[in-house]
Amino acid sequence: MNSRLPRASTATLVLVHEEVGASPSPVAVSPSVPPPPAPGAVRFAAFNTALSRQRPGEMVRLLSDPGWAQARAVAEIVQLVRPDVLLLNEVDHDEEGRGLRFLRENYLERGWNGAGGITFPYSYAAPVNTGVASGEDLNGDGKAVTEPGSTSYAEDALGFGLFPGQYGMAVLSRYPLAAERARTFREFRWADMPGALLPTVPGTDRPFHSPAALAVARLSSKSHWDLPVDVGGRRPVHLLASHPTPPAFDGPERRNVLRNHDEIRFWADYVTPGAADYAYDDEGRRGGLAEGEPFVVAGDLNADPMRGSGLPGAITRLLSHPRVTDPLPCSQGGRGPRGSALEASGPGPFTEDTWNGHLRVDYVLPSRELGVGPRGVFWPAADDPVFRLTGGGIPFPSSDHRLVWADVLV
Template sequence: MQSHPLASTATLVLAAEDAPVRDPAAPVSPSVPPPVPEGSVRFATFNAALSRQRPGAMLSALAGGEWGKARAVAETVQRVRPDVLLVNEFDHDPSGRALELFARKYLERGWNGAAGVEYPYTYTAPVNTGVASGADLNGDGRVVTRPGSDAYAGDAFGFGRFPGQYGMAVLSRYPLVAARARTFRLLPRAAMPGALAPVVPGGGEPFLSPEAWAAARLSSKSHWDLPVDVGWDRSVHLLASHPTPPAFDGRERRNVLRNHDEIRFWADYLTPGADGYIRDDAGVAGGLDPAAPFVVAGDLNADPRDGASLPGAIGRLLGHPRVVDPLPHSQGGRGRAGSAAGAPGHGEAFAEDTRPGHLRVDYVLPSRDLGVGDRGVFWPALDDPLVRLTGAGRPFPASDHRLVWVDVSR
């Protein structure tokens, strides 16, 4: 895992050379939030869909500084200007070079009238995607150990054609306390009491062999508890994850069930007495201190009312007594609510199929001891010039997901 401040000297030069001059007479898009109020912190999550299909391909694409998709992602971030940002689907690079390139060549460089944004602190850690398990985790009767194919990806601890595909990263204006970070990548799925193990349709016997079930891990990527020193009397814990989509499986619904359990993990982590099975990758047992403020963030791949996730999968977290659901909204979501799935105006990702509509799958959920201010989903209406960043359908300029943000205060 890595957390480090980026050097500031080059940052200032790059911003001065590349940031365009803003036209003070230019209209302000209604999709752009106001500045963060004094005393508040803006948390955001964005499934940026920057992952590539080959190891090193994302790093190579970022290196030139002109990758159109990354530019659209960066401008989206610049329009919202979160203080703490979780990025999903960002291939893990153990060297940290990819995250550094994204910060310096894209985020710090202003695009199309948006000012560059600096994130002095970054964090990344290994994920389960694309890591060979040595077991038959997709139930096809064989074990594939050579990376690069979907068959290999199905037997990996998390679906990925190479180690680190679909990884995660955090960028922050505030110090990230990596020394106190907890990761739960290695937690066995069988350790969770009542874990929803898939069964053979119509038969009821286990879908996975005893050896495969013992090898399976709970997290398809990882679960992170990353304290952020926002300058208050207590750190705010960023609880970050990206559960597997409840799709791309068979009648046994192994991904649907895993998605449920990955979300349930956070509910258990926040509940004294339900956290007895939890042990982090350093061997430390237990959940989050009941007095610790937190923000749950990530692409959780579950809509409260629609989609393929197990009924109640996200409801357990949204209804948790320590969690506030701020119900962020957007102009674009409202405009599509008539033909959309999920809560009107609150959705931020298109469904996997081709139906018109959207699902609510990306979340920023503060703890009840934090004040909730402005919040939103960056989804411009069709008549907003910034719709060029989200598009009106496939192919999407940046991502098929939308950036979700919430301002919190103590």
């Protein structure tokens, strides 16, 4: 599909020996299926797949056989959109990488319902904070739960999760990933962010967390990754990937709301020269992204600038940042409720249809050093031939989120 794809290099983490760029088989005509990227464009996408399961190893077991209907629908969506660089949220992390391998071999590389299989020669996955025991009382119930499997354990974990690796992240790419130059910020402490919105006991100025809890509490509920992608241009494009905690499921101290705000704020600081001098990565290197380095912020950021329960300041700061372009992707299926102002103003850039209704929470945000071509949200309308992949309500055939994509001109 893209003649500019470079060959594999020894810096990659995973290489699959299969033809790259094969054209998809003919599918039913659908306005939700974009044409291939134009020459000089790279299609970036983010997709919260909702493939995470409630028990360790369960996702791996289901993916080990090509019969999981939800994974088939997720794979077919990816095959129809055919991104070049894809961030996956809510895929359980396992140290052996079996889940990601099974997803690729048993689902993505097999064609479904006329959509051609797609091969990603390169992948990246790293540990996340979800489900990792903190050893401290982080939810404020007076006890520190260290035995995995319960909600109380998940709330005391470094990131909400019933077991280590739940709700993880992964990157699949048709371009080489400079894994040896990736920066991860999983261990960065929340209290080390200047001006952090640390929760307080309601009605007081007293910290909600004890000194011991603050000493271990991390900013990232999963992780923050700066992963350089070699797109064949003069400089790599830095994929800035994360999945902040939902601004919900907490108490009057609003610890998740505040954490979500600061997790998003981290990227706004990171791309502002001098503003992230406080940041240290997991190798101890300090500072943010160098001025002029191109980037794409991607992920389920769990924040809508107009609706939902989060603090709008963080996502607004990112969307209006002088170095960030907001492509405002649209879809036919994401139109607002019938008769509302949302519908009257045309299809909106909504990427989730659950909990609070139509929300924009998933993003692909290129830097202004890069141009932006076609973009969209894979959210078919009810009369679309591929509406079956997203459906009209719970249970969703694929995910409660929608894949969002943008063609970035490099």
